[in-house]
Amino acid sequence: MNTSGKNILGFNFSSQGETVFFAKNPATGYKLETAYHEAIPKEIDEAITLAENAFTLYREKTGEEKALFLETIAEELFQIEEGLVGLCAQETGLPDGRLKGELGRTTGQLKLFATVLRNGSWVDARVDTADSNRKPFPKPDIRQMQIALGPVGVFGASNFPLAFSVAGGDTASALAAGCTVVVKAHPAHPGTSELVGKAIIAAAKRCNMPDGVFSLVQGASIAVGQAIVRNPLIKAIGFTGSFRGGKALFDEAAKREEPIPVYAEMGSVNPVFVLPGILKKNHQTLAEGLSNSVQLGAGQFCTNPGITVLPKLTESNLFEDTLKNSVAVSESSTMLTESIQDAYNRNLEKLKTKREVASISIGKKADGQAQGVAEILSVSANHFLKDKEMEEEVFGPSTLLVRTEDKSEIMDVAKSLNGHLTATVHGTQEDLEEYADLLKILERKVGRLLLNGFPTGVEVCHSMVHGGPFPATTDARMTSVGTAAITRFTRPICFQNYPDSLLPDELKAENPLNILRIENGNYVLP
Numbered sequence: 001m002n003t004s005g006k007n008i009l010g011f012n013f014s015s016q017g018e019t020v021f022f023a024k025n026p027a028t029g030y031k032l033e034t035a036y037h038e039a040i041p042k043e044i045d046e047a048i049t050l051a052e053n054a055f056t057l058y059r060e061k062t063g064e065e066k067a068l069f070l071e072t073i074a075e076e077l078f079q080i081e082e083g084l085v086g087l088c089a090q091e092t093g094l095p096d097g098r099l100k101g102e103l104g105r106t107t108g109q110l111k112l113f114a115t116v117l118r119n120g121s122w123v124d125a126r127v128d129t130a131d132s133n134r135k136p137f138p139k140p141d142i143r144q145m146q147i148a149l150g151p152v153g154v155f156g157a158s159n160f161p162l163a164f165s166v167a168g169g170d171t172a173s174a175l176a177a178g179c180t181v182v183v184k185a186h187p188a189h190p191g192t193s194e195l196v197g198k199a200i201i202a203a204a205k206r207c208n209m210p211d212g213v214f215s216l217v218q219g220a221s222i223a224v225g226q227a228i229v230r231n232p233l234i235k236a237i238g239f240t241g242s243f244r245g246g247k248a249l250f251d252e253a254a255k256r257e258e259p260i261p262v263y264a265e266m267g268s269v270n271p272v273f274v275l276p277g278i279l280k281k282n283h284q285t286l287a288e289g290l291s292n293s294v295q296l297g298a299g300q301f302c303t304n305p306g307i308t309v310l311p312k313l314t315e316s317n318l319f320e321d322t323l324k325n326s327v328a329v330s331e332s333s334t335m336l337t338e339s340i341q342d343a344y345n346r347n348l349e350k351l352k353t354k355r356e357v358a359s360i361s362i363g364k365k366a367d368g369q370a371q372g373v374a375e376i377l378s379v380s381a382n383h384f385l386k387d388k389e390m391e392e393e394v395f396g397p398s399t400l401l402v403r404t405e406d407k408s409e410i411m412d413v414a415k416s417l418n419g420h421l422t423a424t425v426h427g428t429q430e431d432l433e434e435y436a437d438l439l440k441i442l443e444r445k446v447g448r449l450l451l452n453g454f455p456t457g458v459e460v461c462h463s464m465v466h467g468g469p470f471p472a473t474t475d476a477r478m479t480s481v482g483t484a485a486i487t488r489f490t491r492p493i494c495f496q497n498y499p500d501s502l503l504p505d506e507l508k509a510e511n512p513l514n515i516l517r518i519e520n521g522n523y524v525l526p
Contacts, residue, residue, distance in 0.1 A: 001083025003191040005036040007043050008216040010050040011201060014043050021220040023190055026093040026341075026370040027334045036190040039217035044182075044227045050212025051151035051180040052233045057210040059148050059178040063513075067114035069207040070175060073167060074107035076199035076206075084162075084195050091189040092161050093334035093370065098297070102162045109169055109460050113176035116483045121516040122146070125506045128520055130497070140497050143507040146490040148178030150235035153228040155249070156186035156193055157240035158336050159300045164480075165189070166196040166216060169460075170238030170263075173485040179236075180213050184228055187220040188337045194218075222248075229253050229262075236261050236489055240302070240480065243267040243393070243471055250474045263488045264474040265467065267393040268421040269306030270455045273410065273442075274319070275427035275435055276311045278452070283315040286426060287322035290399065291330070291374075293454035295363075298333035298372040299397030300340070303422050303455040306394055309381075309402045309413050320401065323376060324361035331364050332371040335396065341370040344396030348375060351390065351400070356383040360401070372396045381409040385416055407435075414441045419469025419476065422448045422455040445469065447476065 005020070006013040015037035023032045039047075061069075077084070085099045092099075116122050123145040130141035152174040156165035163169065166183050174181050185193030197216035204213050217224055228234060229252045237253060239246050239262065246264030253262045274286060293305050310316045335341040351357050356379055363374035378401040384390050390400060404410045417423075423442040427435060432451070442449055447468035458466050464482035467473045473480075478488050495503060505512050514526035 001080065001087055001195060003034050003087070003194045005034045005190075005194075007037065007039045007047070007218055008194070008197045008201060009043060009047045010054070010212040010215055011205065014046075016040055016043055021187060021190075023091045023188065024338070025090050026337050027368045029338070029369040032090060032191070034191055036218045038219040038221060039224050041227055044217055044224065045231065047182050047212075047215035047217055048151060048228070048231045048233050050215060051182050054210035054212030055148070055150055055180045058180055058213050061178070061209075063117040063120050065207070066176060066178065067117040069203060069209055070110040070114045070117070070172065072203035072207050073200050074110040076203045077103060077107055077167065077196065080195060080199060084192065087195065088161055088189060088192040091192055092336050094161070094336075099162065102160060105460060106162045106167055109163070109172045110167065112460060112483060113172050113486065116486065117176055119515070120506065120513045122483070122486055123506050123515070125515060125517040127507060127517055142494060142496050143498070143503065144492055144494045145504065145506050146487065147493050149489050149491055150179060151233055152179045152181050152489055153234045153237045154181055154183045155225060155237070155239040155241065156183060156189075158186050158188050158340065159297070159302065160240075161186070161189040161192050162196070164240045166193045167200060169481055169485055170240070174238065174489045175213075177486045177489040179489045182215045182217065182228060182234070184225050185216055185218050187218070190218050225249065226252060230256065232256070232258060234260065237263065238480070238488070239264040241266065242395075246474060247471075261488070262474050263478055263480065265302065265421070265480050266471060266473060267395070268302060268468065268472045269391060269393050270303050270420055270422040270424070271307040271309060271417060272305045272424040272454070273309045273414070273426065273438065274311070275425065275431035276313055277428040277431040278426050279311060279313055279315045279319060281428065283319040284322050287319045288326055289454055291323055291326035293456045294399045295327075295330060295333070295374050295397045296456045298335050299374070300336060300372075300395065301456045303458060304395075304397075305399055305424065305455055307391070307402060308399050309404060309410060311410065312403065312405050316403070320360065320378075327361040327363050327374045327376050329364070330374055331366040332373040333366070333397070334368055335370045335372040338370045340395065341372055344372055344394065347392070347394040348377075348396075348398060351377055351394065354387065354390070356380065357390070357400070363397075374398065376401065378403060381405065381413055385412055391418060410435075411438060411441065414438055414445070417445045419472045420446050421466065421468045421472045422446055422450060424450040424453065424455050426452050447472070447479065
């Protein structure tokens with residue numbers, strides 16, 4: 001499927017910059033043929049100006065109109081599935097089956113937000129009617145709802161080139177909120193990004209959306225991203241990537257004359273705690289499950305279990321033996337880019353240079369470039385607690401086993417943790433009752449707490465939280481997955497003593513949209 005290598009500025013294509021870059025097939029190391037033009041400041045400003053002009057029109061679209069737009073994007077993506085998956089596989093090294101599943105997730109997110117828009121209750125409408133007879137002062141009529149912030153900048157993720165990228169959760173939720181979007185394409189998959197961007201533009205035209213409702217700018221340098229964050233018309237940022245990248249954007253936004261929210265999902269080691277009772281019963285099944293979770297997607301899921309905390313038991317040795325054997329016979333997978341593989345290897349070596357850390361199992365290296373070879377490391381809890389660097393993310397197929405001596409060390413490890421996206425506890429009913437305090441500690445450390453499962457895989461649904469305390473994200477109150485993600489790109493507004501004719505439909509007296517509202521302190525069903 002052909003790509004132009006140009007930037008998408010609303011309904012137009014542009015290649016004014018002289019700097020070009022190329023995608024590279026990580027499996028072969030070969031450069032792909034299309035040259036992509038890095039956006040220059042003029043093009044970035046044009047895209048954002050178009051987004052601002054379009055916002056005044058798009059924010060007034062009805063929930064039904066925006067829902068149809070999201071569904072039409074999904075239709076356009078399905079129409080290009082074969083070519084999109086083929087090119088994406090070349091740019092990322094990911095298998096077709098994985099990419100088809102990810103495309104299904106991407107379109108599923110768009111359709112899920114369409115249902116939210118049709119329901120309409122997401123605006124959290126609140127109505128307090130006037131009471132002129134209240135003493136000593138009359139009560140005014142006050143009504144509140146959520147409204148869109150304005151143009152949003154979205155940064156495509158490397159590890160999910162579809163579901164967390166151009167038409168992924170950030171874009172879907174921002175468009176659902178009524179915001180216009182300017183996406184910074186990830187330089188590792190620029191062609192994939194362009195194809196998805198074209199599909200969004202095709203949908204915008206079909207649905208009579210304003211020019212500028214969506215734009216896509218390319219760039220391999222940090223200058224393109226900085227220009228988006230610094231532009232005063234941008235009102236929020238969505239980012240999925242490294243701690244270094246997310247924190248840099250957060251700091252840049254804080255320096256603006258008008259600081260803006262940056263919703264950055266950055267890094268996490270997603271600790272797994274295995275409790276004594278369940279280890280005695282299921283040590284083999286648990287080890288095999290952990291091996292699979294660690295190696296899923298070459299360990300490049302943001303929920304990869306990077307730390308595994310074990311009690312001191314005979315069964316712990318049996319667990320380790322099973323885990324070591326499972327990893328030792330496994331073959332490596334192609335990582336997304338050579339730079340990601342290089343960083344993975346460097347971070348592993350950094351850990352292994354610590355005298356107290358031991359490598360206990362290494363997988364087999366398959367043929368091909370950018371191979372992520374699975375590795376299991378181990379360390380005592382005593383040494384882990386003395387060195388916070390051991391808690392840093394190693395993005396790739398590895399986990400660090402933390403051996404504890406007793407229950408108090410398990411609790412100390414939990415208390416020492418920074419913020420993470422997930423924590424998992426494996427235990428019997430008796431374990432979970434005995435370690436109830438552990439669960440309470442972990443509630444303060446993560447956005448999602450799992451029992452007797454593995455963290456890899458994030459269900460897209462109304463109740464999902466994909467977020468967590470810093471440094472996992474820059475705002476622990478928010479999620480980047482699930483329908484609650486829409487509120488990242490809205491703010492509350494209050495209307496006082498407005499005539500009914502001037503109120504938004506969501507707040508009018510007769511509730512013409514038939515949405516759930518809070519009226520005079522009570523939830524009122526339509």
